[in-house]
Amino acid sequence: MVDFLRNCPQYLANGLANGCIYILVAMGFNIIYNSTGIINFAQGEFSMFGGLFAYALAVSAGLSLPLAVLLAIAATGLIGACMERLMIYPLRRASVLTAIIATIGASIFFKSLGRVLWPNEAYKVPEFTPGNISLPGATVPRQFLWVLGLTVISVLLVYVFFSRTRAGRAMRACSVNRQAACLVGIDVSRMSFYSFLLAAALGSVAGLANAPYASYSIGLDLGVKGFTAAVVGGLGNTFGAVTGGLVLGLLEELIPGFLTVVMGISTGYKGAVASILLIMVLLLRPQGILGKGMVEKV
Amino acid sequence: MEEKREDSLQEVAAAGKGERRGGFLGEALFLARRHVVFLSLVAFIAVMPFWAKPLSKPLGIPLVMVMRLVGIYTIVAVGLNILMGYAGQISLGHGAFFGIGAYTSAILTVKAHFPPWLGIIMAVLVAIAFGFLVAPVLRLKGHYLAMATLGVGIVLFVFLREMTWLTGGNDGIRNIPPLSLPGMRIGEARDYLRAEYYFIWVIALIVLLLCSNLVRSRLGRAMRALHQSEVAAEVMGVNVSWEKIKVFVLSTALAGLAGGIFAHVQGYIDPNLFTIVLSIQLVTMVVVGGMESIWGAVAGAGLITFIPKIVEALPKWLGEVPRWVEKYSNYEGMVFGLILVLTMIFMPAGITRGLSDMVRYRRSPFVNPFRKKAME
Numbered sequence: 001m002v003d004f005l006r007n008c009p010q011y012l013a014n015g016l017a018n019g020c021i022y023i024l025v026a027m028g029f030n031i032i033y034n035s036t037g038i039i040n041f042a043q044g045e046f047s048m049f050g051g052l053f054a055y056a057l058a059v060s061a062g063l064s065l066p067l068a069v070l071l072a073i074a075a076t077g078l079i080g081a082c083m084e085r086l087m088i089y090p091l092r093r094a095s096v097l098t099a100i101i102a103t104i105g106a107s108i109f110f111k112s113l114g115r116v117l118w119p120n121e122a123y124k125v126p127e128f129t130p131g132n133i134s135l136p137g138a139t140v141p142r143q144f145l146w147v148l149g150l151t152v153i154s155v156l157l158v159y160v161f162f163s164r165t166r167a168g169r170a171m172r173a174c175s176v177n178r179q180a181a182c183l184v185g186i187d188v189s190r191m192s193f194y195s196f197l198l199a200a201a202l203g204s205v206a207g208l209a210n211a212p213y214a215s216y217s218i219g220l221d222l223g224v225k226g227f228t229a230a231v232v233g234g235l236g237n238t239f240g241a242v243t244g245g246l247v248l249g250l251l252e253e254l255i256p257g258f259l260t261v262v263m264g265i266s267t268g269y270k271g272a273v274a275s276i277l278l279i280m281v282l283l284l285r286p287q288g289i290l291g292k293g294m295v296e297k298v
Numbered sequence: 299m300e301e302k303r304e305d306s307l308q309e310v311a312a313a314g315k316g317e318r319r320g321g322f323l324g325e326a327l328f329l330a331r332r333h334v335v336f337l338s339l340v341a342f343i344a345v346m347p348f349w350a351k352p353l354s355k356p357l358g359i360p361l362v363m364v365m366r367l368v369g370i371y372t373i374v375a376v377g378l379n380i381l382m383g384y385a386g387q388i389s390l391g392h393g394a395f396f397g398i399g400a401y402t403s404a405i406l407t408v409k410a411h412f413p414p415w416l417g418i419i420m421a422v423l424v425a426i427a428f429g430f431l432v433a434p435v436l437r438l439k440g441h442y443l444a445m446a447t448l449g450v451g452i453v454l455f456v457f458l459r460e461m462t463w464l465t466g467g468n469d470g471i472r473n474i475p476p477l478s479l480p481g482m483r484i485g486e487a488r489d490y491l492r493a494e495y496y497f498i499w500v501i502a503l504i505v506l507l508l509c510s511n512l513v514r515s516r517l518g519r520a521m522r523a524l525h526q527s528e529v530a531a532e533v534m535g536v537n538v539s540w541e542k543i544k545v546f547v548l549s550t551a552l553a554g555l556a557g558g559i560f561a562h563v564q565g566y567i568d569p570n571l572f573t574i575v576l577s578i579q580l581v582t583m584v585v586v587g588g589m590e591s592i593w594g595a596v597a598g599a600g601l602i603t604f605i606p607k608i609v610e611a612l613p614k615w616l617g618e619v620p621r622w623v624e625k626y627s628n629y630e631g632m633v634f635g636l637i638l639v640l641t642m643i644f645m646p647a648g649i650t651r652g653l654s655d656m657v658r659y660r661r662s663p664f665v666n667p668f669r670k671k672a673m674e
Contacts (some may be wrong), residue, residue: 107636
């Protein structure tokens, strides 16, 4: 028990860092869900592309890191935009089941593409500023500050976008009622296009900030965790995503930490924490911690 | 005498038109006509090993061996097709139920020395138990259900991997005894491939027959009703949540059955065989075979199982192939992904349904989604 408490600051720091990544992925889910009503199962793959593109541009092509990062974000956004035009637009009137299967198809297509282009298990993306910081009771890499900063900036930008700008408010209108939004002159299909662009860009930030390693295989895992974060906070709610991401990040460090240090159980169970949390929240409080009750029209 | 013959001829004609008439011959013909797909499948399966054997070598594909796997996947795909196609409830976790079946039978036969047939029966029972355990997620709908079943698959996989005292962890379980029935040694027979093949397909055909009857029963109609509108089904007196649980448990039972057989056919298992990749592969089989189509499940399982084998055999047929074809396993995900996306866009009811509609209604099976008018 004492060991566990002594480790706690480290768990908190790691949890916060992972939580930030989950927040970014969760916001991607929210943006797409808000404007199209679709859960994009390929959201985690956007993060995979972010990391791998950053590696390709910064290490393989030798560009300067800031330029590589910007280009990687832009390239991933482009992939999201292509996906919307080629797949989501033709399916805009399809049933939920159809949309789910199609985005899953996109997800394994992207994963396999990533594996073909970058076949190794992991690639080291250079850290923005190398080195570690020592805090009382914990050591965190400098990269952590970047992750935190990028997340805060992204959350604020998304919030401002949705509450202050014309396009953002139009997207929110789509989420409330697509038909009504159309009647007041909003181009619904363009909003869907923007949302995929934006979600892919946000996802790629999560992937490339998640240094030092990028791999073709992170997509599914990150996708499930990001979705869990989004659901825990209430799907579609920006600050819900923040809450959900932090809760998930912390629980995912603290629970396995407790089980390992105090009860001597293998850390391998860590992978199940997010899924168990997801199932519990969906069954017990499907509207999320911050969400209001859901009413479904028949 | 003459009159009697006239009578039976009439019966034959009537049966030919699908009307039911008395008499043994009429009855038999009526049944034959009604089960024409099933009977032709039985005939195909029964004679297949005889012509497959001389053909396997020049083709470079061990046909009988692959067909065993097709049979196993058919069993799962039928269950999943009933769940997805008829009842409209998606599951992205069926790979894990398949794994539970495989592990149950493997553990019982290796560690407790059960005979394999009893192990397989236990596999079905354990899969049913897990089905009921997981059934509460069926309260969820659409995307939530998909994500929750995905989560179930991940949790079960993690437990299979981490409970090393029971499952052997990543090393898996080796030396699983081959299939056998009381008094019959199937997996150790002289021509064991053929024996296993017939064993698997007899089970698969029984499952197919039962399921094709099931979907025409009250439960089948209830499933289709709740697929279209749960509220309307409820109003018509369908106990929606209980029907959904029944269908789900049926599909997990079939997954457990297939998994149990799989363990004995393979001889070794490890948790990485039963990941989300398998679950998605099973969904692809259903999609390719066609929603709401029992027989489509056979086609889907066959196609998805044969594609990699054919690609592997390509160098033998063509002599030389580009390097990227040889590394097909890397591209497999891209192929499956494209199949899923394109099928959903152009033939949302699945490939076999799309093609059979083309024949039946003489129209293009492709809906052109780009030409539809904007929704609003």
